Amino acid sequence: MVLRGAYRVQRMLLMATIDPIDTQTVETRLLEQFVAVAAEGGVTRAAERLWAAQSTVSAGIASLERSLGVRLFDRTGRRLVLTTAGEDLLPHAHAVLDALDRMRDLATVDDADLRGRVRLGIFTSMDIVDLTGVLRRFRQRHPLVAVELMTSPTGTTGLVQDLVAGRLDLAYTGLPSVPAGVVVEPLREMPFRVFTAADHPLAGRRSVSLSELAGEPFIDTAHGFGNRLILDAALDRLGIRRRVVAEMNDMPAVIRFASAGLGVGVVPDSGVRHDGAVLELEDEVDPLRIGLAMRSGSEPNRATRTLARDIVAARVG
Structure with a gap:
């Protein structure tokens, strides 16, 4: 055929x-x-x-x-x-x-003849895996497959919503839990740390608790991001209220603004370079677990399955 x-x-x-x-x-x-x-x-x-x-x-x-x-x-x-x-x-x-x-x-006889399209929802600001390398090799092996990369202004929540609605075939997710009909393959785990300016009064310490930060202005990501959901849940559990003075659309921006002295940032440590101070968090806060999500209710096409396999194979550790 x-x-x-x-x-x-x-x-x-x-x-x-x-x-x-x-x-x-x-x-x-x-x-x-x-x-x-x-x-x-x-x-x-x-x-x-x-x-x-x-x-x-x-x-x-x-x-x-x-x-x-x-x-x-x-x-x-x-x-x-x-x-x-x-x-x-x-x-x-x-x-x-x-x-x-x-x-x-x-109509596809083997992987060399793979055709179709894959719509992949990603985070542009974090290297979850070496995605550019994965896509370069994928395109070399499967030149007839169109890969469409998409993002969401509401972070992982928006990506998962697009996945469930059928607007995406695969998506990164950092949600603590996902809706029914979605399966997730783990890719990376990142612990929360505290980021401040180098001259902040707390900068000389090795660790700090969330209660000590309650009076500080916070820089954070927007609502809908997985890390925001996790931290908000931890603060609610501890009965701590905070003041968020700026919301960013990516975590590296939070770290940059916190390092510049505009507030403190409590976000997962993604390894981004900065010139501020970083402290361990004394409270128990679940790490941000990034995974690759796909719908479980229907069989994805071979191109989607192949790209998913390549992304998972590229995870570190």
Whole structure:
């Protein structure tokens, strides 16, 4: 079984707001563009994700809207949001693209012929594994597989939500627990430490307790990050209230700001270089356990399974 050229799907998408038209077809590339714009909230980021020109994606969305006879997006400020028709179309578009991935899977004779796509949710600020090396070798062995890298402004919580919703195939997670239907392969474990400026009054000590830090201004990651969830739970357990003066979208930024004297940071030690002081934490706080998550309810395609195997094989220790 060999798949050649653009795979086209008969327009049989039965939805409340879109009438079925049997005589026309929709190219899957238009569905891919539609799904990307829906996920990214705009044409610019969708084009970057698809490695395409913005004009190509804009034209594709316009073509799809003409074919279906409905408007799929409304503009709200600087974002594009789905109309009711767009919301109806989205799960069907995902289903078509997933079915195509499975067909490509069946057409694959061996790993050298591996095809399809893998959507991987990552943390850009931490080297959980040597991901660039993994992806370079993966692309050399499987040049027909498209790997899409995605992030979330709400950290690991957003990545896992995207995984459960089917917008990702694999995702890094640092959540203390994951929803039903998600399995996690451990990758890395990082203990919490206290980061301060080199001239901070506590800088000369080897360790400190959370109760001693209660009056300090804190720098931390935003809500939704796994480390924030773990530390907040520990503080609640100890009955400690704190004042967070700045929230960052990555842990290295927390360490940099704390080292600059803008507050104290209590985050996992990821090995990032800094010019401040680091202290051991005297309280028992669970370490941040980073793993690779995937859905357990359905069999992933071979490309996803292969990339997951390569990432897990690259973990240290």
